[in-house]
Amino acid sequence: MSNRHLARTMAMQCIFEWDFRGREHASIEEIAAHIKEEFAPNFDDESYVVKQVEGVVEKIEAIDELLERFAPEWKVKDMTSTDRNILRLGVYELRFDDSIPSKVAINEAIELGKTFGGEASGKFINGVLGAVFKDMIASGETKAIDTTVKKEEKENNE
Numbered sequence: 001m002s003n004r005h006l007a008r009t010m011a012m013q014c015i016f017e018w019d020f021r022g023r024e025h026a027s028i029e030e031i032a033a034h035i036k037e038e039f040a041p042n043f044d045d046e047s048y049v050v051k052q053v054e055g056v057v058e059k060i061e062a063i064d065e066l067l068e069r070f071a072p073e074w075k076v077k078d079m080t081s082t083d084r085n086i087l088r089l090g091v092y093e094l095r096f097d098d099s100i101p102s103k104v105a106i107n108e109a110i111e112l113g114k115t116f117g118g119e120a121s122g123k124f125i126n127g128v129l130g131a132v133f134k135d136m137i138a139s140g141e142t143k144a145i146d147t148t149v150k151k152e153e154k155e156n157n158e
Contacts, residue, residue, distance in 0.1 A: 007045050008089065008108050009050040010035050012116070016085040023060075048155055056092045063091045064149065069133040071124075083121050086112045090129050095136065102133050102146050 006153055014031045032050050036043055056063065064076045067087055076084060090109030093100045106129045113121035136142055 003043075003045050004048070005108065005111070006040060006043065007048045007117075008052070010039060010043070010049045011056075012089050012112055013039070014049060015056050015064055015089055016081060018057065019081065019085055019088075021119055023057075025057060025097045028057060033119050044090065051096075052089065052092065055096060056088050059092055059096050060088070061144065063088050063095075066132055067128065069114050070135070071128045080118065080121075082117045083124060086117065086121070086125060087128055090125060091132060094129055098145060100145070102136070103142060106130065106133060123145065 010032070014028065017031045018028060019029075029050065032053060040081070043080050055090055067074075067076050067079075067084075070086075071079070076102050079087070087108070088110055090110075093101055093105035093108070097105070106126070109129055110126050114140040117125070128148070
């Protein structure tokens with residue numbers, strides 16, 4: 001497992017626990033320390049985990065609004081806790097973290113869904129994040145990193 005995938009897994013676990021505990025902001029660093037101690041005591045990229053979790057917490061209202069909009073058959077509160085929190089991380093990375101290519105954010109969330117969610121989680125997460133991404137394209141809100149990645153891919157294929 002790559003360091004960044006492990007970091008995303010830990011971030012998802014932190015967001016899940018934060019949500020489960022009633023969304024108390026003060027407990028984020030405590031939760032992150034506990035997750036690190038339990039699952040990856042030698043992990044050296046904890047700042048990434050905390051950055052992602054704090055980003056989700058900071059943007060939670062906007063993220064949940066996007067989830068309601070792009071998963072119209074589901075209220076956020078009715079989604080499984082696992083899917084809801086994987087989607088929250090995925091939407092944050094897709095929509096609000098300019099350092100992560102959109103396709104990476106989507107693919108990583110799908111993998112988390114397949115690993116931790118139910119039988120249909122991967123497809124559900126793919127559908128929701130795919131709809132968010134299509135809306136970003138349609139509204140001209142793509143990330144600069146996506147343009148850079150496409151340019152590099154094109155140059156490598158020539």
